[in-house]
Amino acid sequence: MIEAERFLTSLAQALSTASLYEEDHPLRGKVLDQGFLRLQDLCDRSGEPVFTFMEDDVLFDGAPVRSLRSWMWAERLARVGVQRIEIVGSPEPDEYAEFVGILCQRLRGEEHESDDGARLRSFRYGAVGIASAAEPSVHHGAGEQGSRAVAGFLDEASALDWVLDEVRSGRELQMLEVDLVARALGAAMRSGVDFLIPVLRLEEFDAFTTVHSMNVAILSMAFGEFLGLDRKQIHQLGVAGILHDLGKTRIPHAVLEKESDFTDEEWTQVRSHPEIGARLILQSDERLEIPAVVAYEHHMTYDGGGYPSPARPRPCHPLSHLVQLADVYDTLAAPRPYRAALRRDQIVAVLTKGTGSAFDPHLAHGFKRMIAEWETKMQVFDERDAAEASLAAT
Ligand SMILES: [Fe+2]
Ligand SMILES: [Fe+2]
Incomplete structure (x- = not known):
């Protein structure tokens, strides 16, 4: 479980670093390198990990990760249609960087091609059919x-x-x-x-x-x-x-x-x-x-x-x-x-x-x-x- 938390934390760091720094900034590469190491630790320990993002919960291989309850990125990813991430096989560093790039694009609301994830052998992601998790939060009037x-x-x-x-x-x-x-x-x-x-x-x-x-x-x-x-x-x-x-x-x-x-x-x-x-x-x-x-x-x-x-x-x-x-x-x-x-x-x-x-x-x-x-x-x-x-x- 600890490897799962560490990987998601490093993924979040990569996403927020990409928000703050331009593409060729060295910090982005550094954060991606660290994230890839976390990913390797996770795959070594868990085989083929599966994450599910619900409104308030993050599930890892079907079990809630308590330390990531109300994790902000779960709601954000779910909102852009990434309610589930599956990692299969042995991902390569370039593939991880590309995956992070695709998530950033989605989070930024930029156009993405329908097959943008098809090139990625080791990362599968998308909806899990839980409608409420994907809906934007309702504005209740301030x-x-x-x-x-x-x-x-x-x-x-x-x-x-x-x-x-x-x-x-x-x-x-x-x-x-x-x-x-x-x-x-x-x-x-x-x-x-x-x-x-x-x-x-x-x-x-x-x-x-x-x-x-x-x-x-x-x-x-x-x-x-x-x-x-x-x-x-x-x-x-x-x-x-x-x-x-x-x-x-x-x-x-x-x-x-x-x-x-x-x-x-x-x-x-x-x-x-x-x-x-x-x-x-x-x-x-x-x-x-x-x-x-x-x-x-x-x-x-x-x-x-x-x-x-x-x-x-x-x-x-x-x-x-x-x-x-x-x-x-x-x-x-x-x-x-x-x-x-x-x-x-x-x-x-x-x-x-x-x-x-x-x-x-x-x-x-x-x-x-x-x-x-x-x-x-x-x-x-x-x-x-x-x-x-x-x-x-x-
Ligand atoms: Fe000023
Ligand atoms: Fe000012």
Whole structure:
């Protein structure tokens, strides 16, 4: 049983790595190599293993694997018609890589040829005739759940507001609070019958720092979830999203509200926020390397432009590209003093235009898919929703 768990865990890792990194990235090859070793261990031990993915259960040779109960990938694979995987004979490494590629294509919703699996001698996969396992989860409407969640988000916004005020006043970054806010956001998004992506418009809090940071955290975590990243990475994305604009606590509000016509001094201030933010994060805790890197890189573009401009150009961390998409989405979706909020189709057009130049094409494509596929989960909540939730709770 342990070999079965290890193999499925490595398969999930291969699928999420493929979501995050482009095809020729060395990490993809490394994860595939590790997965193949796990597969060999499994075949040595079990002969011809059979996995079945039900709604909440993973069956291995007909018996439930308890440690993989509610395993996210079971539902995902079942939803794209892979409810059963059988491994026969002695698979070759290339064959395993091809199998993973086919699963990725299916998960991405890309066209696949009807005989795409016929070439694979050792892997058989498909439906098992359990209709309910293949059906997409039913959207129950985010109304009640959303209102309940937004009441909680008000508390988190207050906590984050305090954290940012402390930094604004020159005091230390309270990382414990940031960590708790990220945890609470993640838990609230998953708390109901359906996954929820609330986009907050809370007028009693600063739209440029507190509310924007929460939204970027929420959208980044949602995108991480969509890509199938693990819980640790999703939490890291939450922390990185909350802190990506920390350096803006050093910029006067009047400058933040401007769209253009910056003086040279103001422009220098604006462009310095990634560097200042990264430094503030590392001063608080040296172990926060990823959030510091994301804060530093979130205005660097995929083609090497943007700011800051490091002396020695190098590719950005993929999580920076990921948070950048969430950042752009929320910036455009929020009303600003100088313009109305953009509609979703207008934002998608901006993302399409910048794909390959401003944005990592692989991730931009995924982000647009999330917006399309999870459209009903993305809902705007404001103070009125929170007030209704408080009334409902009393
Ligand atoms: Fe920024
Ligand atoms: Fe931002």
